Amino acid sequence: MPGRTLYDKLWDSHLVTQRDDGSALIYIDRHLLHEVTSPQAFEGLALAERKPWRLSANLATVDHNVPTENQSAGVSAIEDPTSRLQIETLDQNCDSFNVTQFKMGDPRAGIVHVIGPEQGATLPGMTVVCGDSHTATHGAFGALAHGIGTSEVEHVLATQCLVAKKMRNMRVTVTGPLGFGVTAKDLILATIGQIGTAGGTGCAIEFAGEGIRSLSMEGRMTVCNMAIEAGARVGLVAVDEKTVEYVRGRPLAPKGEDWGRATEAWVDLVSDPDANFDYEIVVDGTLIEPQVSWGTNPEMVTGISGHVPDPKLDDDPIRRSAIERALRYMGLEPNQPIESIHLDRVFIGSCTNSRIEDLREAARVVDGKRVADSVIQAMVVPGSGLVKEQAEEEGLDIVFREAGFEWRDPGCSMCLAMNADRLGPGEHCASTSNRNFEGRQGAGGRSHLVSPAMAAAAAIAGRFVDVRDWL
Numbered sequence: 001m002p003g004r005t006l007y008d009k010l011w012d013s014h015l016v017t018q019r020d021d022g023s024a025l026i027y028i029d030r031h032l033l034h035e036v037t038s039p040q041a042f043e044g045l046a047l048a049e050r051k052p053w054r055l056s057a058n059l060a061t062v063d064h065n066v067p068t069e070n071q072s073a074g075v076s077a078i079e080d081p082t083s084r085l086q087i088e089t090l091d092q093n094c095d096s097f098n099v100t101q102f103k104m105g106d107p108r109a110g111i112v113h114v115i116g117p118e119q120g121a122t123l124p125g126m127t128v129v130c131g132d133s134h135t136a137t138h139g140a141f142g143a144l145a146h147g148i149g150t151s152e153v154e155h156v157l158a159t160q161c162l163v164a165k166k167m168r169n170m171r172v173t174v175t176g177p178l179g180f181g182v183t184a185k186d187l188i189l190a191t192i193g194q195i196g197t198a199g200g201t202g203c204a205i206e207f208a209g210e211g212i213r214s215l216s217m218e219g220r221m222t223v224c225n226m227a228i229e230a231g232a233r234v235g236l237v238a239v240d241e242k243t244v245e246y247v248r249g250r251p252l253a254p255k256g257e258d259w260g261r262a263t264e265a266w267v268d269l270v271s272d273p274d275a276n277f278d279y280e281i282v283v284d285g286t287l288i289e290p291q292v293s294w295g296t297n298p299e300m301v302t303g304i305s306g307h308v309p310d311p312k313l314d315d316d317p318i319r320r321s322a323i324e325r326a327l328r329y330m331g332l333e334p335n336q337p338i339e340s341i342h343l344d345r346v347f348i349g350s351c352t353n354s355r356i357e358d359l360r361e362a363a364r365v366v367d368g369k370r371v372a373d374s375v376i377q378a379m380v381v382p383g384s385g386l387v388k389e390q391a392e393e394e395g396l397d398i399v400f401r402e403a404g405f406e407w408r409d410p411g412c413s414m415c416l417a418m419n420a421d422r423l424g425p426g427e428h429c430a431s432t433s434n435r436n437f438e439g440r441q442g443a444g445g446r447s448h449l450v451s452p453a454m455a456a457a458a459a460i461a462g463r464f465v466d467v468r469d470w471l
Contacts, residue, residue, distance in 0.1 A: 032112050048158075171207075213240065387410065
């Protein structure tokens with residue numbers, strides 16, 4: 001029998017039935033919910049007089065619409081009526097259906113893709129879904145995790161199963177060690193720059209190689225989080241000792257004899273040596289430098305020593321047109337050095353980069369320095385209440401505040417401008433989030449994707465600089 005990939009193993013172990021048309025029914029172990037994509041799903045359950053099939057599989061929190069200031073005032077104090085209604089609706093639905101929820105103000109609450117791993121709700125070998133595309137984050141644990149639509153949210157609530165079609169297998173192997181000052185965020189941005197935003201379309205991407213194995217679990221989550229920006233639906237990393245140690249002792253992780261049985265099973269959550277992949281990509285990790293996106297999608301990225309491209313030098317008319325449009329929107333000139341781009345705002349946060357490791361990296365850069373006078377706003381938004389508590393115990397909040405950063409309450413914040421945190425027209429922002437589309441962080445806003453350390457250095461300098469010179 002030929003070897004199987006990690007994705008093959010996860011799929012096979014959750015397959016309920018295979019249909020002749022190529023679709024299948026797979027079992028879902030963990031269902032994460034938030035306030036944006038769940039209201040219609042709960043309404044559908046109520047109208048059909050159904051209940052969730054397995055209550056313990058579900059975990060809910062609020063993140064997209066929550067304010068990142070003054071959360072202690074409660075939901076009733078939220079000024080935006082739409083945001084307030086969405087949060088109130090999730091609270092009511094979870095209370096009505098007895099779904100476990102971390103409500104706003106609960107220290108366990110936060111960004112759904114931060115709290116899942118943090119609580120041990122995400123475990124190796126699971127299938128994990130959420131009404132959010134960046135559910136791929138959880139693949140860092142050797143879990144089959146991806147986003148679903150609102151109608152599918154209802155289907156999973158009602159049946160604990162999902163209709164799906166198997167994807168193709170793709171492996172991205174990162175060779176060699178990453179250089180000094182190069183982070184997981186730089187790795188995934190450089191990878192997307194190499195393969196493009198459609199490079200992983202129709203695939204489950206397994207990230208492998210020395211460059212991946214060297215990453216922390218936080219770093220692996222960052223990489224899998226942005227598999228979506230490479231066109232894939234799923235990002236995966238094989239289970240190793242780092243995975244097991246991260247999960248050990250988490251509130252929802254197995255205990256006692258169950259822990260022993262679980263870890264024995266997790267050993268097999270790797271691709272077999274003779275497994276066949278439909279596509280193989282190799283990324284030379286030794287050549288990656290700190291990255292900065294210059295355009296309006298994540299593949300429009302280059303190293304800090306690079307320049308904005310000149311569309312006249314591109315022979316492909318479609319790419320040339322895309323570059324021209326991006327430069328107009330971003331207010332940049334062809335051949336402009338990346339280090340000449342000045343910033344109006346800096347945002348450190350999002351499901352990509354808001355964990356304690358991310359905040360430590362940023363604090364290390366800004367310690368003893370001050371945000372440039374030209375920067376209108378620099379903000380740090382922890383990914384959960386527990387991350388915020390830990391950061392404050394370590395004194396990171398003091399480091400940020402003394403440097404001139406705003407220290408906020410947890411939430412999605414400026415990642416997607418679905419709350420009070422957003423860019424103004426024409427403003428350039430160094431952002432640790434995952435998307436830089438037109439208007440993503442506010443109408444007319446100009447987003448540059450970077451690592452937490454790069455964002456921190458840009459806040460101090462008022463423009464992009466090579467963070468390696470600051471470490």
